[in-house]
Amino acid sequence: MGQQEQVATSLAGAFSEEISASLAPVDAELERRYPGDPGTRQPVHTVYVPGEVFQADTIRSWGDQALASLDEHAPDAETFAKVLGLSDELAAPVYDRVRAKLEREPVEDLRVDFEDGYKGKDEDGDAARAAQLIADAYKNGTAAPYMGIRMKCMEAPVRDRGIRTLDVFLTGLMEAGGLPEGLVLTLPKVTYPEQVTAMVRLVEQFEKTRGLNPGRIGFEIQIETSQSILGADGTATVAKMIDAAEGRATGLHYGTFDYSACLGVSAAYQASDHPAADHAKAIMQVAAAGTGVRVSDGSTNVLPIGTTEQVHEAWRLHYGLTRRALARAYYQGWDMHPRHIPTRYAAVFAFYREGFEAAAKRLAAYANHVDGAVMDEPATAKALAGYLLRGLDCGALDTGEVTRLTGLTLARLQTYAGPRRADLTASAK
Secondary structure, three states: OOOOOOOOOOOOHHHHHHHHHHHHHHHHHHHHHOOOOOOOOOOOEEEEEEOOOOOOOHHHHHHHHHHHHHHHHOOOHHHHHHHHOOOHHHHHHHHHHHHHHHHHOOOOEEEEEOOOOOOOOOHHHHHHHHHHHHHHHHHHOOOOOEEEEEOOOOOOOOHHHHHHHHHHHHHHHHHOOOOOOOEEEEEOOOOOHHHHHHHHHHHHHHHHHHOOOOOOOOEEEEEOOHHHOOOOOOOOHHHHHHHHOOOOEEEEEEOHHHHHHHOOOOHHHOOOOOHHHHHHHHHHHHHHOOOOOEEEOOOOOOOOOOOHHHHHHHHHHHHHHHHHHHHOOOOOEEEOOHHHHHHHHHHHHHHHHHHHHHHHHHHHHHHOOOOOOOOOOHHHHHHHHHHHHHHHHHOOOOHHHHHHHHOOOHHHHHHHHOHHHHHHHHHHO
16 A cells, blocks of 8 residues: 556656756756746836926826816716726726825836937936936835836937936936835837847946846836837847847837837827737737736827817727727836826726626636636636736735635735746745
């Protein structure tokens, strides 16, 4: 008893070892290239604010402007729901959560812009000021979860200026106490992998100069040119860019208007749901899958300003584009105006709340080995857990209701989402 029953085999045990030895390089390569999602929170949006405009109260100002817009154009849940086509069941929960979010955390990710949106005359001064303001915000608790800058690109006419601005900004942060945990940098208009390599060398040298741990500084790659999707040799350049980043790439951000213009799309049709945009983002998504690099959608330039009718029309457009992106697994996008934020959060909260009960029950059935109408596999359980955790991260869902419907503790839920989520939870204890 207790011994495994002997069965007949034809291959010697050493053969399995030979196979494993032959695949060891592939195993290592898979682990290096495809570590999986980092398991950390992903912001639902990125807000861009010109460097000369950014102030200590910018985040609170955006929240206040968004709340004022609701007060003026959708003062109650019924009105807001009617504008966006929300169901009666979702109307109050979504509206109440949107208002609470705007009061508590109106911006999840803020990028001080020193590229296209920058019109200042003293870039050194504005970069140094941005560093001090961001450092102060993290110290006094008024920062967004993620903050940083978008520098100028690595193209020859602006390269030196971009390098200097990044140096001034990072140096300012170091002098103010060190790099904040939520620091994010964006490198725009990347066309060749060599430009990514140059960015790697740049932050690598800064780390050495300032005595930082190797790999401390990561960055996002902004996809705004056709060459960044398809190279002259017919290959997907964006995949080479991720490799060139040497593990430092944190995201791929789609630039709606620069990319559309690059392809010759006329201004009236430049939008995140244009077929050209769908093609680019699909390539980005496939290239990034499993690498730990996250994909972000672009923005709309139709602003919710003017009469109530005009605001409602712009809100409907923004809401629809955001919901469309979420269904395609683009969980982050850009917001260009404070009045975009109400519909950003409305779309995100509706997306998670309307699918919450079904996802929770499916995950509970999987966890308890209960047969149901849908037969789920481990990969689906991972997706279900990830969906619930994203809803928790942004405030669409509450821990209590997720625990109640799934029967899972937060720690166990995170283990279903993947080892990196579980590792982060364990290390935080």
